Amino acid sequence: MMMSRGTATMVRSVTGPMSARLFSIAAGTGSVIGAARISAGLAGSEKAVATWWIKSYPVIGARNASTVALGEKEQQDHKEETVAGGGATSGDQKGKEVVSYWGVPQSKLTKEDGSEWKWNCFKPWETYQADLSIDLKKHHVPKTFLDKFAYWTVKSLRLPTDIFFQRRYGCRAMMLETVAAVPGMVGGMLLHCKSLRRFEHSGGWIKALLEEAENERMHLMTFMEVAKPRWYERALVFTVQGVFFNAYFLAYLASPKLAHRITGYLEEEAIHSYTEFLKELDKGNIENVKAPAIAIDYWRLPADSTLRDVVMVVRADEAHHRDVNHFASDIHYQGHELKDSPAPIGYH
Structure with a gap:
């Protein structure tokens, strides 16, 4: 103009x-x-x-x-609520729902008994009862070069962990889960990108691996309530997770069968660690405290459950992840792709 x-x-x-x-x-x-x-x-x-x-x-x-x-409009609504409620406190402000022009609904969920669902990190339909009948002694005997490489790589990683944590199994479990949640996320992400590039289905394996990663993350959220990490343990998480994420990412790009085999052996070591954890609890060396509330809701445990019950279900989860990853590696060893075999979604 x-x-x-x-x-x-x-x-x-x-x-x-x-x-x-x-x-x-x-x-x-x-x-x-x-x-x-x-x-x-x-x-x-x-x-x-x-x-x-x-x-x-x-x-x-x-x-x-x-x-x-x-x-x-939001200010007017806020004034009306304040007048109706006789004034808003800081607690009321913190509990207020977010008002949005975009109309995205915030779900209000309840438990089976009608009480309010207080977790926003997972939903009621994501909870389950762990299958404790799984065989904990299963072991994949390494025969090929890649299998032996994966096995001894995992064994070598266990040595510094034993030295650093010794019998502090609560903190050990916390560190273990920060690493154990990485493979599922990396594998699911790479399969997702592959599916997009090739315009093909994944056979459900993307969801299965991301489901595994989420389950491992919930293990961490549980043990955070039990073991309070010290500052240098938090710093160690940054280092270990950073190195492991990039190493596993490259390993999966180079050989998915190697990457899944490594994860399978990592889960076998996790089963061993949680078995030792249970022994310490039974001996009384670790206090068998009440189970965290998040664990009771996530695994649908009885209200009077203890830390021992939590370790039992976590160990069962690790055994299921062991089976899934060894199975995925076997699919590749037999010359197939993961999409050729239906993924064991919800197996844990």
Whole structure:
């Protein structure tokens, strides 16, 4: 839009403090109708510039007007709630639901007994009862070079862990789960990208591996309630997870059968670690405290469950992950791809 010399002179004359005032007023009204209101409070040349600006750029005003209107509505709703409730406290503010223009619903869930579901990190339909009847003694005997490489790689990783944690099995479990949750996420991510590149289905393996990663993460969330990590243990997590993530990522790109075999042996070591954990609990060397609330809801445990019950179900989960990853490796060894065999979704 071309301006006359006189209009341009007026625009230059009101730059500086006036321009900031003009911009804020124009954005706040957001319509040509607002020009009359603005002009009422401005003098001579300022009126002309204000009217010209809003007529020239109505989109900017309209865009801001919707946001401003939303903010005013939220403030009005908040005032009404405050009056109705006799004033809002800081606790009320923290518990208030997020108000959004986009209309995304926030689900309110309840347990089977009708009580409120207090977890937002997992939902009731993601809970389950662990299968404790699984064979814990199964072991894949390494025969090929890749199998032996995977086996001894995992064994070598166990040595520094034993030295560092010794019999502090709570912190050991915490560290173990920060690493154990990586393979499923890496494998699921790479299979996801492969599926997109090749325009093909995954046979459900993306979901199965991500399900494994989520289950391992919930193990960590549970043991965080039991063992409070020290600052240097948290620092160690950054180092170990950073190295392991990148190493496993490259290993999966190079050989998925090797990567899954490594994970299978890692799960075998996890079973051994949790078995030792149970022995220490039975001996009384570790206090058998009440099970964390998050564990009771996640595994649908009885309300009077203890730490020993939690370790039992976690160990069973690790045994199921052991089977899934050795199975995935066997599929590759037999010359097939994972998508050729249905994934054991929900196996744990």
